[in-house]
Amino acid sequence: MLIAFVFCFVIALLAFNPKSNKSGDIPAHAEFIITVTWPDMNPNDLDTWVEDPAGNVVWFKKRDAGLMHLDRDDRGMANDTLLMNGQEVVNPLNQEVVTIRGFAAGEYTVNVHYYQSKDKKAVEANVSVVKVNPKAEVIYYGAVQLPRSGEERTACRFVVGSQGEVLSVNTLPKSIVESTQK
Template identity: 60%
Template structure:
C-alpha cells in the first residue's frame, strides 16, 4: 500500500499546528531546565498529570527534510502519521520539514524553525516501547542527525534517555531507543538495539 500525503495536507490548520508545536517545545524545555538548574526542587515538584511519558524526536532547526517518528507499543500496535493513536500513545505533532512550518499572518510570512515530532504516553501500559525514526522525504539529499528524548513526567520529571543518530538517506530507518516499563510506570530497561517497524510496502 503506497503511503501518500493527501490526507496530511488537509488535516489541521497550519497556524494552530505551529502554535501547538511551539507550546509543546516550551513545556519540554521548561522541564529539562528545571532538571538541569535545580535538581532538588524538580524532584519535589509535581508535573500536571496530562501525560505519563513524553517522547520527542527532533532534527536540526530549519532542516528541509521530513523525518517521521514511529513507535511500537507493547500490544504490537504502531503509532505513525497515519495512525496517530495507538494504545495509550498519541502523536501530538507531525512535522513535515519545510512543508508545514510556514504560515501567513496579516500578510507576513512566519516561519517556525523547530523540527520535531511529539509523542505522549497517556497511561501506564506495561511492556516495551520501540521508538524509530524514518527518513520519509529528502529535499537536500543529505544525511540528517535525529535526536530523541524520553521524559517521564509523572509523578516527577525524570529524563529517561537522550541520544542522537544519523540517518543517511531517504527511506532509511533507525531505532532511536527502546524502553520497557512495568504497571507502575517504573522503567526496567533502556537500550538502542535495532528493530525495524516501518511498513515499507509501497515505499
C-alpha cells in the first residue's frame, strides 16, 4: 500500500507540476521511472543497475549513463538519520529511483544487486517500471528475492520500439554487475 501511495504521489506531482515562466528553467522530462523498494527500516544496502540498448549502465558509481539517471541511491539505514529542530528523525523508507529521460529502441535490463548486508538476512525487493508518456502506465511490477550479499537478480527486461512503445517484457536472467566489473 505504501508503494502504491508513493507511486501515485510521484505521478500526481509530475502531472500537476505547473510550467515555469522563468527564463533559464529546464523542464524535467522522463519517459520511464524505475523504482526499487525494500522493507522499511531494513539495514541492508541494495543497488539498482539498469542497462540500455547501447550497453550504457547506470549504477551507484555511475549515476548518469546515456539517457538514464540514478536519482536516488539508498544505502539501507546508512545516512537515514536527520537532525531537525534539534531532534533526530529517522527516514524509514528504502527506495532507489532511476529515470530514463528519453528512449532508444532496443532492450533495457533492470537488475537488483544485494550490495552489503548488515544483518545477514535475505531481502525481497519490489520493482516497478512505469512508462510516463503520454500517460502513466505500469509496464512491470514484481518482486525479486536476494538471499545473501553479492547476489544479483534480473527484475525485468523490456524492449522499446522506435516510437517509444513497449514491445515486450520478460524476466529472463542477465548479469550486469559481473560484466561491468571486469
